[in-house]
Amino acid sequence: MKINMPENANRIIRTLQEAGYEAYIVGGCVRDAVLNKEPDDWDITTSAKPMEVKKLFDRTIDTGLQHGTVTVMFGKEGYEVTTYRVDGKYEDHRRPNSVTFTSNLVEDMKRRDFTINAMAYNDAEGIVDHFHGVEDLESHVIRCVGNPSERFDEDALRILRALRFSAQLDFEIDENTKEAIRNQAEFLKDISAERINVELTKLLMSDHPERLITAYELGVTRIILPEFDAMMETPQVNRHHAYNVGEHTVKVIKAVPKDKALRWAALLHDVAKPVTQTNDGEWDHFYGHNEKGVDMAAGVLRRLKFDNATIDRVKRLVYWHDYGMGQVPKIKAFRKALNKMGKDLFEDYTYIKYADIMAQSNYHREDKLNNLEVLKEYYKEIVDKEQCVTIKELAITGRDLIDLGMKPGPMLGATLNMLLDKVLEEPELNDKEKLIGIVKDNMKN
Numbered sequence: 219m220k221i222n223m224p225e226n227a228n229r230i231i232r233t234l235q236e237a238g239y240e241a242y243i244v245g246g247c248v249r250d251a252v253l254n255k256e257p258d259d260w261d262i263t264t265s266a267k268p269m270e271v272k273k274l275f276d277r278t279i280d281t282g283l284q285h286g287t288v289t290v291m292f293g294k295e296g297y298e299v300t301t302y303r304v305d306g307k308y309e310d311h312r313r314p315n316s317v318t319f320t321s322n323l324v325e326d327m328k329r330r331d332f333t334i335n336a337m338a339y340n341d342a343e344g345i346v347d348h349f350h351g352v353e354d355l356e357s358h359v360i361r362c363v364g365n366p367s368e369r370f371d372e373d374a375l376r377i378l379r380a381l382r383f384s385a386q387l388d389f390e391i392d393e394n395t396k397e398a399i400r401n402q403a404e405f406l407k408d409i410s411a412e413r414i415n416v417e418l419t420k421l422l423m424s425d426h427p428e429r430l431i432t433a434y435e436l437g438v439t440r441i442i443l444p445e446f447d448a449m450m451e452t453p454q455v456n457r458h459h460a461y462n463v464g465e466h467t468v469k470v471i472k473a474v475p476k477d478k479a480l481r482w483a484a485l486l487h488d489v490a491k492p493v494t495q496t497n498d499g500e501w502d503h504f505y506g507h508n509e510k511g512v513d514m515a516a517g518v519l520r521r522l523k524f525d526n527a528t529i530d531r532v533k534r535l536v537y538w539h540d541y542g543m544g545q546v547p548k549i550k551a552f553r554k555a556l557n558k559m560g561k562d563l564f565e566d567y568t569y570i571k572y573a574d575i576m577a578q579s580n581y582h583r584e585d586k587l588n589n590l591e592v593l594k595e596y597y598k599e600i601v602d603k604e605q606c607v608t609i610k611e612l613a614i615t616g617r618d619l620i621d622l623g624m625k626p627g628p629m630l631g632a633t634l635n636m637l638l639d640k641v642l643e644e645p646e647l648n649d650k651e652k653l654i655g656i657v658k659d660n661m662k663n
C-alpha cells in the first residue's frame with residue numbers, strides 16, 4: 219500500500235534516512251490515510267535524537283524536547299518529529315512525566331494506545347503494522363495495544379479516547395477493551411478536567427455522538443458526567459415524548475450542526491428534567507426545567523473548565539430552548555422575546571428547536587414545526603424591514619435626549635427603555651421625529 223503524504227513530510231523522512239536514521243509517518247495520519255481520510259497533521263517518528271534532528275534542518279522549534287518532540291518548519295507548515303521512546307513510570311493513571319529514548323521502532327509502537335494508532339509508514343517499507351491495526355481498521359474495531367487493563371491503569375485518558383474514536387469512526391470497542399473500561403472507569407477521577415473536556419467535546423462533535431450511551435453503559439459518564447446518567451434514568455411518560463431524557467438528548471445532539479456551543483447546549487438542554495420531574499397521576503411534567511437547567515448547565519461547564527463565552531452561549535440556549543411552542547406567539551410578543559434572547563442567538567435557537575421537535579414523539583409534530591416556521595418568518599420580516607429590537611437600533615440616542623434638555627443619569631436609560639417598549643409594540647414609531655414627540659409629551663406630564 220502506498221500513502222500519498224505531503225512532499226515536505228517525505229523530505230523530512232528522506233533527510234533523516236540519508237543521515238543514517240530510521241523515520242516514518244506514524245499514528246493518526248497513517249490511520250486516516252488507510253481510511254482514505256485527509257489527516258489533520260502528519261507526525262513523524264524517528265530513531266534520531268532531538269539534537270540530531272535539529273542539526274539536519276534549518277528551522278526547528280523545540281516543541282517538547284523532554285518528550286523528544288521537535289517541530290520542523292517549512293514556511294508556515296510544521297511537522298512534529300518525535301524520537302522513538304518508551305514511557306517511564308506512570309503515577310495516578312496519568313501520562314508519565316519522564317520518557318526514555320529507544321532505537322527500536324516496535325518499542326515505540328507498544329506505548330501507543332490502540333492498534334489503529336500504532337502503525338508507521340514510509341515509502342521504502344510500506345506499512346509497519348505489528349499489532350494488526352489494518353485488520354482492526356477493516357473490521358471497525360478499537361482495541362488496546364497489549365493488555366487493556368494495564369494500559370488504562372497507566373493512563374486513564376485512553377478510556378475516553380477509545381470512546382471518542384469509536385464515535386468519530388463509528389467503530390465498536392473490542393470486548394476485552396470494553397471489559398477493562400467497565401472495571402476501571404473510576405480511574406478517570408484522576409484525569410484533569412481540561413483533558414476530559416477535550417475528549418468529550420470531540421465525541422460530541424463527531425458523526426456518532428450516540429456513543430455517549432456506550433459511555434453510560436460502561437460506567438464512564440457516572441464518573442465524568444453523572445448528570446447524563448440521571449437523564450438516562452429519567453423516563454418521560456408524556457404524549458410529547460417517545461424516549462427517556464438521555465436517549466432524547468442524544469438524538470438532539472446528533473441533529474444539530476457541529477458547533478461546540480450548540481452540541482453542548484443540545485447535551486444540556488434538558489439537564490434539569492431529572493430534578494424537575496413531577497407526575498399528575500397520569501403524565502410526567504418538567505415545569506421550569508429550562509430555567510433550572512441554566513444553573514445546572516453552567517455548573518457542568520465550569521467544572522469542565524469551559525471558557526466564559528461558551529458557558530454564556532450554552533446558558534442562553536438552555537434557557538430559550540423551550541420558547542415558542544404551544545400557542546404560536548404574535549409578532550409583537552416575538553419582538554419582545556427576540557430583544558431578550560438576542561438576535562445573535564436566534565439561528566442557533568432554531569437548530570436546537572428543530573432537533574428537539576424531531577427527537578420527540580410525533581404527537582402534534584406538525585403544529586410544532588409550523589410554529590417554528592412562523593417564528594422564522596417573523597425573524598425574516600424583522601430583519602428585512604430593519605425593525606428595531608434593541609436600544610442600539612432605536613432612532614434616538616441618549617445624546618439626543620440630553621440635547622432635548624434631559625439630565626444625564628438613570629432617567630436616560632429608563633426613557634430609552636420606555637421608547638423601546640413602544641417600538642417593540644409598534645415598529646413604525648422608530649423614527650426620530652416621532653420618538654422626540656413622545657419624549658416631549660412625557661416631559662410635560
Ligand code: ATP
Nearest residue numbers: 244245246247258329330331332335336373375376
Ligand atoms: P487526532 O486525529 O484526534 O489527532 P491522533 O491519533 O493523531 O488523532 P493524537 O492525540 O494527535 O491522536 O496522538 C497522536 C498519536 O499518539 C496517536 O495516534 C497515538 O499513537 C499516540 N497517543 C496519543 N495519546 C496517547 C495516549 N494517551 N496513550 C498512548 N498513546 C497515545
Ligand code: MG
Nearest residue numbers: 246247258259
Ligand atoms: Mg493527531
